[in-house]
Amino acid sequence: MSGAPDVMWYPVAASHDLPFRHVFHARLLDQELAVWRADDGFINIWQNRCLHRGVRLSIGINDGRELKCQYHGWRYANRTAGCTYIPAHPDRAPARTITNRVFPCVERYGLIWSALETPEGEPASGLSLDENPLVLRGIAVRAPSGTVSRALQDFHTGATVFVQPTDRAGCVIRGLISPAPEAAKRLETLRHYNDMFSALRDTAEQAA
Amino acid sequence: MMILYDYALSANGYPVRLLLGMLAIAHSTHFVELYPGRENHTAWFRNINPLAEVPVLDDDGVILCHPQAILIYLAARYDAQQSWYPASSAPLLGAIAQWLGFAHKLSETAGAARLHDSLFVATDIDAARTGAHRLLRVLDEHLWFAEQSGQNWLCPGGHPTIADLAAFPPIILSEEGGISRQEYPAVRRWCDRVKRLPGFTIMPGVFPAGPAWGG
Numbered sequence: 001m002s003g004a005p006d007v008m009w010y011p012v013a014a015s016h017d018l019p020f021r022h023v024f025h026a027r028l029l030d031q032e033l034a035v036w037r038a039d040d041g042f043i044n045i046w047q048n049r050c051l052h053r054g055v056r057l058s059i060g061i062n063d064g065r066e067l068k069c070q071y072h073g074w075r076y077a078n079r080t081a082g083c084t085y086i087p088a089h090p091d092r093a094p095a096r097t098i099t100n101r102v103f104p105c106v107e108r109y110g111l112i113w114s115a116l117e118t119p120e121g122e123p124a125s126g127l128s129l130d131e132n133p134l135v136l137r138g139i140a141v142r143a144p145s146g147t148v149s150r151a152l153q154d155f156h157t158g159a160t161v162f163v164q165p166t167d168r169a170g171c172v173i174r175g176l177i178s179p180a181p182e183a184a185k186r187l188e189t190l191r192h193y194n195d196m197f198s199a200l201r202d203t204a205e206q207a208a
Numbered sequence: 209m210m211i212l213y214d215y216a217l218s219a220n221g222y223p224v225r226l227l228l229g230m231l232a233i234a235h236s237t238h239f240v241e242l243y244p245g246r247e248n249h250t251a252w253f254r255n256i257n258p259l260a261e262v263p264v265l266d267d268d269g270v271i272l273c274h275p276q277a278i279l280i281y282l283a284a285r286y287d288a289q290q291s292w293y294p295a296s297s298a299p300l301l302g303a304i305a306q307w308l309g310f311a312h313k314l315s316e317t318a319g320a321a322r323l324h325d326s327l328f329v330a331t332d333i334d335a336a337r338t339g340a341h342r343l344l345r346v347l348d349e350h351l352w353f354a355e356q357s358g359q360n361w362l363c364p365g366g367h368p369t370i371a372d373l374a375a376f377p378p379i380i381l382s383e384e385g386g387i388s389r390q391e392y393p394a395v396r397r398w399c400d401r402v403k404r405l406p407g408f409t410i411m412p413g414v415f416p417a418g419p420a421w422g423g
Contacts, residue, residue: 061418
């Protein structure tokens with residue numbers, strides 16, 4: 001991948017990271033994100049900060065239609081991220097300007113893709129991937145994404161691998177096996193790549 | 209009459225409070241002011257527990273002074289379904305003991321970091337945080353593969369065990385010790401599952417989960 005990091009698609013989660021009524025805590029290029037799937041299937045990627053007092057929304061409550069902050073109960077709507085209710089002012093509709101910052105989102109290949117600014121084109125463009133590959137366990141690494149990407153180039157893994165830069169000192173290795181192996185080999189394959197990328201992580205962290 | 213000697217901010221007392229709530233066991237609580245009163249170091253309390261720690265359970269003369277001992281006792285005696293501590297399954301008892309040991313390591317690292325930051329207890333804070341992250345990494349891997357095999361809890365089977373309750377407090381309170389759980393998504397999902405167990409109660413620093421059903 002090439003281009004300015006702010007306008008590139010990166011995976012920030014796997015589809016299996018967003019079970020019913022969960023709020024996933026992600027980080028991309030130093031930006032903390034609250035990622036949640038509403039009951040209608042829409043995935044929201046928001047700045048991880050309540051507009052009221054700055055508490056993380058990733059500890060909030062996903063009620064299927066809104067995300068409620070744990071601190072003073074401000075509610076934000078699915079899709080628009082607009083504030084719908086402020087408990088201290090029960091009779092007044094919140095101003096429309098009270099809307100959380102949203103980030104672009106595409107769900108594809110079993111991964112949730114985002115970017116700081118909306119990129120042109122599709123995630124993983126140029127790769128011919130099966131639409132339903134096997135999604136490997138994401139491996140968080142306390143080493144810079146550049147270092148880890150270079151180390152991965154030396155591996156001939158058989159996996160399609162993306163490196164999600166979380167901050168200057170960290171990243172997540174997210175891999176796919178496309179097409180997915182037969183069901184009987186699924187767990188064995190997940191173990192195999194988990195062990196491989198964990199070993200790579202340990203080496204990269206010792207060097208970092 | 210069952211008496212629990214406890215302190216509202218005690219992470220060690222929390223798993224006992226959780227199991228008492230989940231099994232709906234009638235009891236009374238005697239609060240011992242650990243901070244700032246140091247009531248646990250008074251003669252009357254040391255007479256109950258020479259280690260000067262809470263929780264202590266006194267169940268009509270059966271006195272137990274360690275959270276994991278109390279969990280085993282309560283589950284073995286009061287869980288009619290025998291699902292929290294299934295005495296008939298040797299492999300499961302082994303797994304429970306192993307994860308209780310793991311929970312104890314979490315208390316000694318993540319738990320110690322929290323006490324350092326919130327109640328000013330002396331500890332090697334860097335070692336505590338590093339140790340906690342090492343454990344959370346192992347735990348996240350374990351829980352991720354458990355999920356991939358259709359399992360929800362620390363030990364195999366369809367029901368949580370006392371090991372889940374013992375591990376939960378130092379994890380859910382870890383941020384009070386400066387230990388983020390952002391890199392442990394499977395641990396975060398497991399925390400949601402624990403919070404959604406019937407009879408779950410919160411403590412200071414713990415937020416409830418929303419319901420995982422429609423409406």
